[in-house]
Amino acid sequence: MVFELLKESYVILEQTLTLAISYFTNPGKRINLMYLASSMIIAYWVFRTTSVKSSFLKYLFPRKIWLSKSALIDYSMFGFNSLIKIIFIGPFVIFGFYLAFYANEFFLVSFGFPKYTLGMGQTLLLYTIALTVVNDLSSYIIHLGMHRIPILWEFHKIHHSATTLNPLTQYRIHPIELMINNIRSILVFGLITGLFDYLSAHQIDKMVFLGVNVFHFVFLLLGANLRHSHVKLKYPRFMEYLFISPFQHQIHHSDNPDHFNKNLGSKLAIWDWILGSLILSNAVGKIKFGIGTSNSNYDSFVNNLLNPFRNLVKPLLKSLKVTNYNDQ
Secondary structure, eight states: OHHHHHHHHHHHHHHHHHHHHHTTTOTTSTTOHHHHHHHHHHHHHHHHTSOOOSOHHHHHSOHHHHTSHHHHHHHHHHHHHHHHIIIIIGGGTHHHHHHHHHHHHHHHHHHOSOSSOOOHHHHHHHHHHHHHHHHHHHHHHHHHHHHHSHHHHHHHHHHHTOSSOOGGGGGOOOHHHHHHHHHHHHHHHHHHHHHHHHHTTSOSOHHHHTTOOHHHHHHHHTTGGGTTSSOOOOOOTTGGGTBOOHHHHHHHTBSOGGGTTOOOOSSBSHHHHHHTOOOOGGGOOOOOBSOGGGGGGGOSHHHHHHHHHHHHHHHHHHHHHHHHHHHO
16 A cells, blocks of 8 residues: 555656656747747847846856745746646646537537638648637736736735746746646637637647647747846837737836736737736836735745635634624
């Protein structure tokens, strides 16, 4: 019994380590070595346009950022969330394919076979555009909810408690938020894949749909890792109405109340532009990251995991005490 438990634990830990390492080799992941390298090249261009008086390596890898207490929490959360994915999320990824199948069946029953079907090229192009736009819009809606709904903010606050930014800050999220984000992603994938499977008369294998998002590839290649960094890459003014630049996302992490709930978009800035939550890079100077005075409560890995639950339970316990006192 004990031996079997130890064996299962070893397998889970091995899978967790393999998953964590795969983030650096999987071309679908932001911190793939190729995207980190392309981000370094872009960072060098930013470095050459600034007045920083140091070597490029010191500019890119300052100890006060990469070895800060905040960064160490980022690394811990990255490893822990890899474990969460193995145990809780991995088994449900297949649900996306089931959803695609049933979505396709729904369209068939509701509308019959399509009179005109998309060719392979049309399918891949339109599917990629639809998946990108719907993914980005749904991500914006969830992100907006994370900021506006107090219960969700308690979990999302973990991401914003980072006082320094590095590419692994992308994965500094509470496991509850991780699950919400993955559920959203699986639902969008299943529904959009089912729709285009129907429109293309099943011309393309489902596994192909997983790898066709060229827009995501370009996004990752063109400095996506600089969004969580100290490198202030800005886009031309007109582009920042369409695409969120790395510095615009850094503004989103600012501890200045004027910047709260701004620049919520993932890739596209159009949702922020339409709904009035957009801030352009040229409107902001120096910024500091974090959540202000509350940061002292998020200075450890354990606190980042437990604080959302503590903060949600405290008002409940307080109200119970008041009720009990009034009943006496």
